[in-house]
Amino acid sequence: MLFQRTPKSNRSSARSLATWYRSGGLSSVIFAVPLVLTFLYFSWGPIVRGLVLSFQKNNLVTAPEWVGMANFSYVLTDPQLPQAALNTLYFCLLALIFGFPVPLFLAVFISELRKTGWLYNVISYLPAVVPPVAAILLWKFFYDPSGAGVFNSILGWFGLGPFAWLNSQSLAMPAIVLEATWAGAGATSIIYLAALTGVRTELYEAAELDGAGVWKRVWHVTLPQIRGIILIMMLLQLIGTFQVFTEPFLFTGGGPNNATTTILLLIYRYAFINGDFGAATALSVLLAGVLCVLSVVYHLLTRRWSTT
Numbered sequence: 001m002l003f004q005r006t007p008k009s010n011r012s013s014a015r016s017l018a019t020w021y022r023s024g025g026l027s028s029v030i031f032a033v034p035l036v037l038t039f040l041y042f043s044w045g046p047i048v049r050g051l052v053l054s055f056q057k058n059n060l061v062t063a064p065e066w067v068g069m070a071n072f073s074y075v076l077t078d079p080q081l082p083q084a085a086l087n088t089l090y091f092c093l094l095a096l097i098f099g100f101p102v103p104l105f106l107a108v109f110i111s112e113l114r115k116t117g118w119l120y121n122v123i124s125y126l127p128a129v130v131p132p133v134a135a136i137l138l139w140k141f142f143y144d145p146s147g148a149g150v151f152n153s154i155l156g157w158f159g160l161g162p163f164a165w166l167n168s169q170s171l172a173m174p175a176i177v178l179e180a181t182w183a184g185a186g187a188t189s190i191i192y193l194a195a196l197t198g199v200r201t202e203l204y205e206a207a208e209l210d211g212a213g214v215w216k217r218v219w220h221v222t223l224p225q226i227r228g229i230i231l232i233m234m235l236l237q238l239i240g241t242f243q244v245f246t247e248p249f250l251f252t253g254g255g256p257n258n259a260t261t262t263i264l265l266l267i268y269r270y271a272f273i274n275g276d277f278g279a280a281t282a283l284s285v286l287l288a289g290v291l292c293v294l295s296v297v298y299h300l301l302t303r304r305w306s307t308t
Contacts, residue, residue: 054282059275071282075270081283083258084266090173091262092241099181100237104230106185107192108218121193125186132183136250139179140166143251166252169259176247176260188233195229196222231302238298239291263287 054071058064075081110120127135142150143165152162165175199222207217223230245264248254254261254269263283271280 050281051285053278054285056278057276058278060277064278067278071278072286075279075283075286078266080258080261080266081263084261084263087173087258087260088242088244088262091177091244092238094174094177095180095237095241096234099177099185100234102181103185103188104192107189107196108222110189111193111196111222112214121190124189127183127185128187130183132246133250135183136179136247139182140251143175167256169256172252172256172260176251179251180244180247191233192226192229195226199225227305231305235295235298238294242287242291242294 053064055066055068056064057067057071106124110124113120130138144150144152145162145164145167146152147156147162149162149165151165155161155163163171166172203221203225204217207221212220243264244262245268248260248262248265249268252260254265264287267280267283267287270276270283
């Protein structure tokens with residue numbers, strides 16, 4: 001009688017499977033499967049549902065109607081979209097030029113303070129503790145266009161103003177950027193401070209021995225050492241500013257004369273004013289696609305700078 005030998009690969013696979021089973025691999029899978037399914041349901045479930053909804057005419061009351069690409073055609077030909085896109089880009093540009101350096105400068109300033117740095121750290125983080133709605137209502141009081149407004153009163157001491165602020169088409173968006181910078185600088189500076197703790201002190205000591213002052217140490221030591229974090233934070237700010245909603249919605253409602261209408265505010269109008277959730281989802285999908293492309297292009301452009 002001839003016996004057929006089991007191939008070596010099958011025997012090794014059987015031993016590996018037995019070892020995996022004895023080491024608790026099966027129990028790990030049993031515990032992990034519910035968590036993975038829950039994550040997929042609550043994370044990817046809304047994404048899939050949103051993609052489906054973008055091809056439907058749906059007001060969440062009557063039965064949905066499949067309309068194909070009609071929602072995308074509608075939002076792309078909407079005369080309000082170019083204005084909303086330009087306003088969003090304008091907000092993004094102002095936040096990048098004026099708002100992005102503030103938390104970085106604040107973190108470097110606090111890191112240079114040896115004894116009282118913790119106090120400035122607490123003060124800088126306070127705006128992040130204030131609820132966004134309460135902060136915006138407070139700033140609306142500051143932006144009172146009358147001469148008795150807080151900012152106009154301060155500027156009046158120097159013979160300036162009064163300014164219309166939120167009632168002015170040219171000043172409304174810069175005013176919103178100013179408040180958004182104040183609200184987000186503290187939390188971002190904490191991230192930069194954490195990154196600064198990873199910079200080797202020997203580099204600062206060597207720079208001081210070479211006679212480098214504070215600004216030269218910052219330029220030649222600090223910034224090059226944390227440029228990876230800076231590039232990541234810049235990408236996160238770009239993504240966040242493209243999705244700005246709370247500030248224009250509560251400050252001006254998109255006015256005056258649609259000067260602060262952003263893409264997310266336009267999505268809100270589609271969904272909750274017009275009751276067209278299909279069009280709102282279609283514009284959301286387009287925005288998500290633009291942000292994905294932006295992220296890929298940004299990564300390709302900055303990959304060499306973040307690693308060298």
